[in-house]
Amino acid sequence: MTESKLRLWLFLTVFLLLPILQAPAYCIESAGELVKDLDAHYYYPQKQGLKKLSVRMEWEQLDVITDSGLYLKNPSFKFLWQKSPTGSKSVFKLADGSSEVSEERRQELMSMLENYKEVVIPETLEEKMAGYEGQVKEAQKKSRLIEFDSLNAGAGIKKYGLVVDLAQKNVRKFRMERKAAPFNIVSDVRYTRQDDKWLVAEIRTNFRVGAMKYRETTEYVYRRAGKFWLVGKMSQTLKMDARILQSFIFRFRDYKIN
Secondary structure, eight states, X not given: OOHHHHHHHHHHHHHHHHHHHSOOGGGXXXXXHHHHHHHTTBOOXXXXXOOXXXXXXEEEEEOTTTTOOOEEEOOOEEEEEEEETTEEEEEEEEOTTOXXXXXXXXXXXXXXXXXXXXXXXXXXXXXXXXXXXXXXXXXXXXXXXXXXXXXXXXXXXXXXXXXXXXXXXXXXXXXXXXXXXXXXXEEEEEXXXXXXXXEEEEEEEXXXXXXXXXXXXXXXXXXXXXXXXXXXXXXXXXXXXXXXXXXXXXXXXXXXXO
């Protein structure tokens, strides 16, 4: 091989290898590996040894009908949770002293509370993404964008998008694409830290229904119960522009553990 041909061959070899040599580390990362790594940095009571929980929940909602600014008490409930070999079981039940609630009202409240089970015992990211196929779509030096597409055509949520902060090891932005309204759901997440792990402190969510745009803010306060950090208070406010459409305050007490 002549010297000129050798130089050309070396140039082509290096040129062809450049995409591999310069490829960012995310090429060898799978979405599943990233999610497992994130879960290892979040605080989940069930991962810290919690096996059984009973807690009383007292909640109020803003009187938006009369615009009085007052919060009205709803009947108190108990949240019961138990870990099992195949996962966990959880249920809300009327607390003692709330027996005067009509069956119709009880069913209405139970339907509302079904969406709030995760406030007490949050799902892991791996559990939340079960039934979805993930892919790293974009890689920056300090962040990753992961998208998860539903494997079930009939799923209510078609796609999740997670913006991951690699330095902090948490999800700073969360996006959902739904089949039905609300659409364009984008959440920004702020955290607090306990036992060297992340707990969600605040979620600010924007979404739309038709031409109307909404903003929902959810805030969490935690307390120590035995050796576990559990939610002590959660407040949630839904606004359209500056107008408050609904606001809830949940307070948790009388923890019975394991």
